[in-house]
Amino acid sequence: MIGVYDSGLGGLTVLAALRAAAIDDDVVYFADQAHVPYGERTDADLHALLTANLAWLEAHGVDLVVMGCNTSCAVASRLGWPVTNFRLPVQDLIVNGARSFAQSPFKRVAVIATPATVRSHAYASAIGAVAPQVDVVEIAAPLLVPLVEAGQSESAAARDAVREAVAQFPPGVDAIVYGCTHYPLLDAHFALAAPHAARIDPAREQARAVLALGLPPGNGTTLYVTNADPVAFEQNVRRWTGDTTGRVRSVTAAAK
Numbered sequence: 001m002i003g004v005y006d007s008g009l010g011g012l013t014v015l016a017a018l019r020a021a022a023i024d025d026d027v028v029y030f031a032d033q034a035h036v037p038y039g040e041r042t043d044a045d046l047h048a049l050l051t052a053n054l055a056w057l058e059a060h061g062v063d064l065v066v067m068g069c070n071t072s073c074a075v076a077s078r079l080g081w082p083v084t085n086f087r088l089p090v091q092d093l094i095v096n097g098a099r100s101f102a103q104s105p106f107k108r109v110a111v112i113a114t115p116a117t118v119r120s121h122a123y124a125s126a127i128g129a130v131a132p133q134v135d136v137v138e139i140a141a142p143l144l145v146p147l148v149e150a151g152q153s154e155s156a157a158a159r160d161a162v163r164e165a166v167a168q169f170p171p172g173v174d175a176i177v178y179g180c181t182h183y184p185l186l187d188a189h190f191a192l193a194a195p196h197a198a199r200i201d202p203a204r205e206q207a208r209a210v211l212a213l214g215l216p217p218g219n220g221t222t223l224y225v226t227n228a229d230p231v232a233f234e235q236n237v238r239r240w241t242g243d244t245t246g247r248v249r250s251v252t253a254a255a256k
Helices: 010-022 043-059 068-081 092-100 115-120 122-132 144-148 154-168 183-193 203-211 230-241
Strands: 002-004 025-032 062-065 108-113 135-141 175-178 198-200 222-226 247-251
Touching: 002 010, 002 043, 010 062, 010 135, 010 203, 010 230, 025 043, 043 068, 043 115, 062 068, 062 203, 068 092, 068 108, 068 115, 068 122, 092 122, 092 203, 108 115, 108 122, 115 122, 115 135, 122 135, 144 154, 154 183, 175 183, 175 203, 183 198, 222 230, 230 247
Parallel strands: 002 025, 002 062, 025 222, 108 135, 108 175, 175 198, 222 247
Antiparallel strands: none
């Protein structure tokens, strides 16, 4: 069984990529919405949340964690991955996402991400390791996650926030990396704001990495769990995934 973890709704884009790659393992999707947004929290705070949430997934019987949270991967690049009792294997979204550039035609890439991810320079490091010829710029966009979580991804406010973020790009950017899994849910706005730049979703490489593991077949069931408002969460899950059969439940949030 796979555990997918994110601060909120963004990791649903990773789940969608897994299903699109015909990965039919049973999935527990955990959204730490009680603590969203993650982007402006301290590294110590983020690492504590990562530790607690990996432990929660481990306690619920997952065999593998597929990260749906770039910010958590970014802080792990600085402070290390928490060591769980059974040393659960973790698929790192940033490391896998950077593989998109292994044979890259791009010259200047803009990684748009949360402030914490930008602060870590995790994407610049990971992309530099596989494609040192690529110039990487990192742009923080703190307004975007709250808009998605509030159900305003199609609003004028979201469109304007994306335009403001793209306006920070230096000249010559030929590709955008969605350094937060919430951002593909704003893809239409990015397409309008930066029509000449390719848009790269690291979730696709994340799914390829999981597919390469050759996991045994499952039943394709999904349990969606939040530690915040389950009604709003279920509405968004149904809306973004089209999944009408996956179970949704809520748990009590750990204090933080």
